Amino acid sequence: MVPDNCSRLDLLLPPAYTSQNEKPSADHEEKDKVAKEIKWGIVGYGGAFNMGKFHGESVNSCPGMKVVAVCDTDPARTEVAKNELPDITTYNDVGAMLKNKDIDNIINILPHNLHYPIAMECLKAGKGVVLEKPMCITTDQATDMIDLARKKGLLLTVFHNRRHDGDYMAVKEFLGKGIIGDVFRIEAFMGGWNHPGKWWRTQKEISGGNFYDWGAHQVDWVLNFLEGRKIKNVTGFFQKRVWMDVTNEDETQAIVRFDDDVVADICLSQIAKVGKPRWRILGTKGAIEDRWSGSFKAYTDLKGYPAEMDIKYKPSTWPEWYPNLAAHLLKGKPLEVKPEEARRVIMVIEYAERSAKEGKSIETPFE
Numbered sequence: 001m002v003p004d005n006c007s008r009l010d011l012l013l014p015p016a017y018t019s020q021n022e023k024p025s026a027d028h029e030e031k032d033k034v035a036k037e038i039k040w041g042i043v044g045y046g047g048a049f050n051m052g053k054f055h056g057e058s059v060n061s062c063p064g065m066k067v068v069a070v071c072d073t074d075p076a077r078t079e080v081a082k083n084e085l086p087d088i089t090t091y092n093d094v095g096a097m098l099k100n101k102d103i104d105n106i107i108n109i110l111p112h113n114l115h116y117p118i119a120m121e122c123l124k125a126g127k128g129v130v131l132e133k134p135m136c137i138t139t140d141q142a143t144d145m146i147d148l149a150r151k152k153g154l155l156l157t158v159f160h161n162r163r164h165d166g167d168y169m170a171v172k173e174f175l176g177k178g179i180i181g182d183v184f185r186i187e188a189f190m191g192g193w194n195h196p197g198k199w200w201r202t203q204k205e206i207s208g209g210n211f212y213d214w215g216a217h218q219v220d221w222v223l224n225f226l227e228g229r230k231i232k233n234v235t236g237f238f239q240k241r242v243w244m245d246v247t248n249e250d251e252t253q254a255i256v257r258f259d260d261d262v263v264a265d266i267c268l269s270q271i272a273k274v275g276k277p278r279w280r281i282l283g284t285k286g287a288i289e290d291r292w293s294g295s296f297k298a299y300t301d302l303k304g305y306p307a308e309m310d311i312k313y314k315p316s317t318w319p320e321w322y323p324n325l326a327a328h329l330l331k332g333k334p335l336e337v338k339p340e341e342a343r344r345v346i347m348v349i350e351y352a353e354r355s356a357k358e359g360k361s362i363e364t365p366f367e
Contacts, residue, residue, distance in 0.1 A: 038329055039102050041069035041127070043094055043118055044109035045077045048199075051132070052077075055107050055159075056085045058319070062326040071097040094118060098125040105155055108132060111200050112208045116141040119156075123148045128155030130325070134216040135342040137208040139350050139365070142343035149339065157335055158342035159321065162217045163224065166316040171279060171288065171296060174311055175225060179300055181285030184262050186225060188218050189276040191251070191269030195243055202246040210238075210249040211349045215268050219254070219345045222264045225281070229258040231344070233361040236352030242271045254352035257361070266348075340366070 286300030
């Protein structure tokens with residue numbers, strides 16, 4: 001399994017979070033012109049991938065936004081934060097930080113099982129929230145956060161930054177041109193045969209399970225490839241057969257059935273001695289195969305002759321995520337990752353596990 005490398009990457013409050021289909025009003029745009037600086041706090045400054053530093057520097061690189069506080073239960077980590085981010089106040093207790101009235105929004109970089117409870121604390125305290133992916137563990141948790149953020153007029157979004165991966169963007173752009181016709185099947189695979197390692201990400205009670213790491217990216221990509229399609233049901237197959245010293249599943253699979261019988265098969269495996277293409281996408285006029293090699297193959301017909309193309313990946317644009325968020329908060333531009341979109345990711349993962357346990361397909365809500 002490829003390790004998750006997170007380095008790849010309004011001013012008036014309220015309301016930073018608006019109805020996802022509602023355009024900002026002229027009054028809102030006018031107020032943005034005289035708004036104050038948006039101030040941010042970070043919860044969770046662990047050393048893995050230097051994610052706290054990454055998020056902090058990304059915020060500080062955006063004019064009109066600044067990190068002013070960092071919280072971590074480990075005093076050693078808040079000392080590191082002081083050295084890496086200028087002019088911040090540090091805390092070792094979330095409740096204490098949330099009393100700081102200068103903070104407008106919080107970035108939650110904690111382990112997955114703490115995304116929901118801490119985000120709810122932040123929202124209740126009147127702070128908007130950016131969540132590292134995955135959004136949370138269950139669909140009900142996602143709905144709780146969405147409802148509270150909407151009620152209080154606060155920002156709620158999820159750091160699905162891998163929408164800026166060049167390989168994903170190249171495939172999405174190609175599909176949008178209609179060269180392979182209407183897509184009716186997507187097969188997505190990531191994995192290999194390797195021990196998942198011993199840390200919190202491989203402990204199901206903390207991480208949520210095998211599907212919640214790279215799987216959150218995979219599901220988000222698939223849902224965006226099939227934008228506009230409604231999910232009818234999810235069928236899951238979960239395997240626990242080899243790596244018994246960790247509690248995550250060894251292999252997880254979600255077969256998602258959309259309207260018009262379009263299907264997506266998403267699999268992540270730590271026990272696959274033989275792999276599969278990363279993407280195998282079938283359309284009514286052709287197909288795509290991607291083996292994560294710098295380009296993907298596209299197959300179609302050209303005036304009755306078979307045609308094969310090698311399509312290079314696009315340059316990745318990871319640094320654009322926070323400027324896009326700043327444009328939403330400062331100028332009323334559309335929110336890049338709407339919380340309802342992130343909830344669909346969690347819904348697919350959760351309902352795949354429910355299906356695996358019950359041995360049947362499970363119909364999904366919100367569609």
